[in-house]
Amino acid sequence: MTRTVKDPETRRGELIDAAEELFLANGYEETTVADIVRKIGVAQGTFYHYFKSKDEVLDAITDRWIEEIKEGVAGIASGDDSDSIEKIIRVFGFFSSLGKSRQGLVEYVHEGRNAHLHNKFERKVPSILTPLFSRMIEEGVRERFFDVRYPEMAALFIIVTTGAISHIYETYRLNENTEKMNEITAATFYFIERILGAEQGIFIKYASRMEAST
Amino acid sequence: MTRTVKDPETRRGELIDAAEELFLANGYEETTVADIVRKIGVAQGTFYHYFKSKDEVLDAITDRWIEEIKEGVAGIASGDDSDSIEKIIRVFGFFSSLGKSRQGLVEYVHEGRNAHLHNKFERKVPSILTPLFSRMIEEGVRERFFDVRYPEMAALFIIVTTGAISHIYETYRLNENTEKMNEITAATFYFIERILGAEQGIFIKYASRMEAST
DNA sequence: CAATAACTGATTGACAGTCAGTCAATACCA
DNA sequence: TGGTATTGACTGACTGTCAATCAGTTATTG
Incomplete structure (x- = not known):
């Protein structure tokens, strides 16, 4: 996938927004980190660049x-x-x-x-x-x-x-x-x-x- | 492992006891179904013969x-x-x-x-x-x-x-x-x-x- | 152009749950 | 009493999923 660099604050915000939306729609356990990153089109590693764990976004x-x-x-x-x-x-x-x-x-x-x-x-x-x-x-x-x-x-x-x-x-x-x-x-x-x-x-x-x- | 058949009530009780002990000692998430069955020496399938899920023992x-x-x-x-x-x-x-x-x-x-x-x-x-x-x-x-x-x-x-x-x-x-x-x-x-x-x-x-x- | 930080995505290790089949006990019949 | 059918307890290798990792790549900044 093409690489896009964004202001870290923005990216972090995107990740939190995506996670919040998915958690609300499908539940915490039922949402995978892969779902979250797919939603905003970044790699799984990016998630872990911003958060130590799935629990931390929560x-x-x-x-x-x-x-x-x-x-x-x-x-x-x-x-x-x-x-x-x-x-x-x-x-x-x-x-x-x-x-x-x-x-x-x-x-x-x-x-x-x-x-x-x-x-x-x-x-x-x-x-x-x-x-x-x-x-x-x-x-x-x-x-x-x-x-x-x-x-x-x-x-x-x-x-x-x-x-x-x-x-x-x-x-x-x-x-x-x-x-x-x-x-x-x-x-x-x-x-x-x-x-x-x-x-x-x-x-x-x-x-x-x-x-x-x- | 050698196969031992027990009265279902007894076996169920053993599984619950083992699970309770491990949950108390190490926490629910940290305890695996494999740990539970190992403790009383039965196969993993036996656990699922008695309980539909890990949540059900809890x-x-x-x-x-x-x-x-x-x-x-x-x-x-x-x-x-x-x-x-x-x-x-x-x-x-x-x-x-x-x-x-x-x-x-x-x-x-x-x-x-x-x-x-x-x-x-x-x-x-x-x-x-x-x-x-x-x-x-x-x-x-x-x-x-x-x-x-x-x-x-x-x-x-x-x-x-x-x-x-x-x-x-x-x-x-x-x-x-x-x-x-x-x-x-x-x-x-x-x-x-x-x-x-x-x-x-x-x-x-x-x-x-x-x-x-x- | 060197250093830093954002970003990638294939990979790993752990785990819940499955499944096809084995084995023991009991029930039933001749 | 001995033979056999049925039930259900039990096995353990296997699968699919997922959180988390990591070695490497690209953009930015001073």
């Missing part, structure tokens, strides 16, 4: 996703135009919109065959989000919305719970069990209020007020 | 573990010699003792290289334990210890949270960060009390009373 892909999540949450959390309740609601809204625009991705991450990826997410997400949530919760405590003895632990609990529950939510969504889906959503807010020691129903109240003002 | 192994957990919890939950608070404390005690007697297993399940297995656990455990926890929580509501609108969801939340937190607890344990470990334990009870709408500190109070009476 890391690069998840890092990209996690960076996106981090920036989205940080953007909401750092704003001083809203109180902590509003911020937390917006963060959940951000998660939900991310899930909707990337439905394939959500299904993918929860599929059994992609245990590998799911695991990477489970490791990285809490460590990135806990400090951000922690700050919002502490802000909420100062604002007297919340009353909680362990703000950092509360953050961790909320994050891991939401993550694990989304797993179960996803199975109900695939079975079109709307009743259970609604129950999970309602229960999630109910328990988050309890964990944070917030007034019962305050999240729903705020959420509908926020919707009305748009 | 299923058999996790099913065995999960059965053990289920029976342990069911035994505690069904007893009518204790109230719901005591039962829940005993269940957590059971988890902790399981973790101690099988330290290798716990570390193993949480190791990155065994994402596959971790995922299997995460799928199976909640579906098995939720009904059992649900009943204990409903019992506690009748006994006026708890006050919670969604008992089944509370069960689910507590189970997935405990599972995910144990993951994080494990990393602190490996780093010998005793402070964080204690904080997690205290926070876990604190938040479980909040989720269940129980009196603050009731679990600790009961736990120390139970210890005193032994």
